[in-house]
Amino acid sequence: MFQLIRYILLDIVRTRFLLFYTALLLLSSIGMFQLDADTGKVLLSLMNIVLIVVPLISVVFSTIHFYNSYEFIELMLSQPIDRRLIFWAEFVATALSLVLAFLVGVGLPLVFYGGAVGGSMLLFSGSMLTVAFVSLAFLSSVLTRDKARAIGLALAFWLYFTLIYDAFVLWVVYQFSDYPLETATLVLVSLNPVDLARILMMLQLDISALMGYSGAFFKLFFGTATGAWFSSVLLVVWSFLPVVIATRIFQRKDL
Amino acid sequence: MISISDLDKKFGRLHVLRSLRLELEAGKAYALIGPNGSGKTTLLKCILGLVIPNEGEILVAGESVRNHWRYREKLGYMPQIGRYPGNMTIGQLFSMVSDVRKASTDRDEELYEAFQLEKMANKRMHTLSGGTRQKVSAALAFLFRPPVLILDEPTAGLDPVSVEILKDKIVREKENGRLIIISSHIMSDLDYLATDLVYLYEGELLFHDSIARLKAETGEERLGRAIAHLMQAHLPSNA
Numbered sequence: 001m002f003q004l005i006r007y008i009l010l011d012i013v014r015t016r017f018l019l020f021y022t023a024l025l026l027l028s029s030i031g032m033f034q035l036d037a038d039t040g041k042v043l044l045s046l047m048n049i050v051l052i053v054v055p056l057i058s059v060v061f062s063t064i065h066f067y068n069s070y071e072f073i074e075l076m077l078s079q080p081i082d083r084r085l086i087f088w089a090e091f092v093a094t095a096l097s098l099v100l101a102f103l104v105g106v107g108l109p110l111v112f113y114g115g116a117v118g119g120s121m122l123l124f125s126g127s128m129l130t131v132a133f134v135s136l137a138f139l140s141s142v143l144t145r146d147k148a149r150a151i152g153l154a155l156a157f158w159l160y161f162t163l164i165y166d167a168f169v170l171w172v173v174y175q176f177s178d179y180p181l182e183t184a185t186l187v188l189v190s191l192n193p194v195d196l197a198r199i200l201m202m203l204q205l206d207i208s209a210l211m212g213y214s215g216a217f218f219k220l221f222f223g224t225a226t227g228a229w230f231s232s233v234l235l236v237v238w239s240f241l242p243v244v245i246a247t248r249i250f251q252r253k254d255l
Numbered sequence: 256m257i258s259i260s261d262l263d264k265k266f267g268r269l270h271v272l273r274s275l276r277l278e279l280e281a282g283k284a285y286a287l288i289g290p291n292g293s294g295k296t297t298l299l300k301c302i303l304g305l306v307i308p309n310e311g312e313i314l315v316a317g318e319s320v321r322n323h324w325r326y327r328e329k330l331g332y333m334p335q336i337g338r339y340p341g342n343m344t345i346g347q348l349f350s351m352v353s354d355v356r357k358a359s360t361d362r363d364e365e366l367y368e369a370f371q372l373e374k375m376a377n378k379r380m381h382t383l384s385g386g387t388r389q390k391v392s393a394a395l396a397f398l399f400r401p402p403v404l405i406l407d408e409p410t411a412g413l414d415p416v417s418v419e420i421l422k423d424k425i426v427r428e429k430e431n432g433r434l435i436i437i438s439s440h441i442m443s444d445l446d447y448l449a450t451d452l453v454y455l456y457e458g459e460l461l462f463h464d465s466i467a468r469l470k471a472e473t474g475e476e477r478l479g480r481a482i483a484h485l486m487q488a489h490l491p492s493n494a
Contacts, residue, residue, distance in 0.1 A: 071340050072339075074338060077304070078334075080328040081355060253307075
């Protein structure tokens with residue numbers, strides 16, 4: 001397993017895309033710290049990067065990487081290695097490299113400018129969000145044989161969770177505003193990793209004005225600590241559930 | 256050595272293999288032939304576990320193939336079109352495969368040397384020509400002295416000198432008691448290499464017997480003509 005991960009990591013590093021991604025994150029986080037002295041505001045701006053850019057890059061990069069590794073996977077499958085092991089090595093290596101890029105790109109400036117304490121949730125939820133979208137990318141990769149279709153599906157996941165889902169929740173809340181919607185919103189939020197990550201960060205930053213309906217309710221219902229635990233656990237589930245399903249499909253896939 | 260029973264595979268609506276039964280023994284070389292799209296590669300990929308059959312069972316040395324992977328230690332596979340990670344060099348590829356096979360010693364580097372791959376060890380895989388890639392595939396298949404060799408069109412794309420090197424190697428390994436399965440369309444090669452014939456037609460087994468007996472029955476000297484004879488007997492409408 002470790003040998004396989006090492007070979008895949010070497011391959012990923014060689015494409016240089018990851019270095020580009022790290023540099024991009026570094027530049028934008030340093031830039032934001034330079035522009036504003038208020039750590040709270042900077043964290044808020046970084047949060048938007050984490051919620052939009054990180055999932056997008058993760059999901060697209062992972063899908064492309066998976067298809068570029070098809071030869072490697074084929075070669076390994078004709079060797080005496082467990083199928084699941086090959087698949088998980090690919091997943092772990094991809095997720096690990098993207099999480100590392102994120103931690104270096106956002107974490108280093110955060111530590112340097114002294115925002116690390118307030119930003120710990122930002123780093124945690126950003127990492128988990130990365131893993132969740134790598135996981136979704138692997139699911140879309142095993143669902144179809146065609147690279148273009150898989151990338152399309154991966155982008156659809158991203159679009160759905162970052163934009164469409166929010167609109168849907170808003171619509172539900174608006175339509176049924178005459179009814180008590182607390183529990184329903186709670187369930188709806190749990191079904192979206194991006195929402196979970198946002199609430200997690202907001203609970204720590206304590207920006208009630210920006211928390212929105214679901215966030216405010218979250219805090220009311222759970223209090224900060226329990227709310228954070230609840231959403232953290234759900235976020236971890238989100239990170240691994242798609243790839244577990246994907247493994248089951250990959251087990252039975254013809255190559 | 257390999258025993259296949261009631262193997263059935265469908266790709267969607269396409270019925271590729273139809274309840275195939277086959278026994279393959281060690282020390283023999285099987286020529287797997289049939290028209291394009293008759294299921295030869297699918298059959299080989301089923302044995303390798305790359306394609307999962309809908310029904311039926313494949314036993315390699317008594318071990319079922321389904322959901323197992325350790326039996327692949329016994330297999331050496333040379334694919335029809337070798338596809339390898341483009342960023343790797345030949346040297347890296349060989350050390351990686353040896354690494355995951357956990358076989359750094361007792362490797363059979365005869366073909367690696369005969370094809371002079373050492374000289375090209377620093378070339379990246381995506382820069383290689385189709386023929387060189389075939390040589391890499393061949394050298395990898397024989398590298399770990401597997402008891403079963405699965406060769407999917409091994410001589411296609413190789414230059415005449417390399418073809419002879421590979422054919423000599425196959426004959427020697429057959430005499431060493433290995434089981435060899437060769438899928439090919441080149442009858443003269445098969446005539447030289449194979450001892451038995453497996454003929455697939457639209458996913459069904461049409462003929463399975465020794466080549467010597469086929470030749471005796473049809474009264475033909477050359478394999479190509481003997482098979483033509485056979486086809487006429489089996490498919491009168493196509494004659």
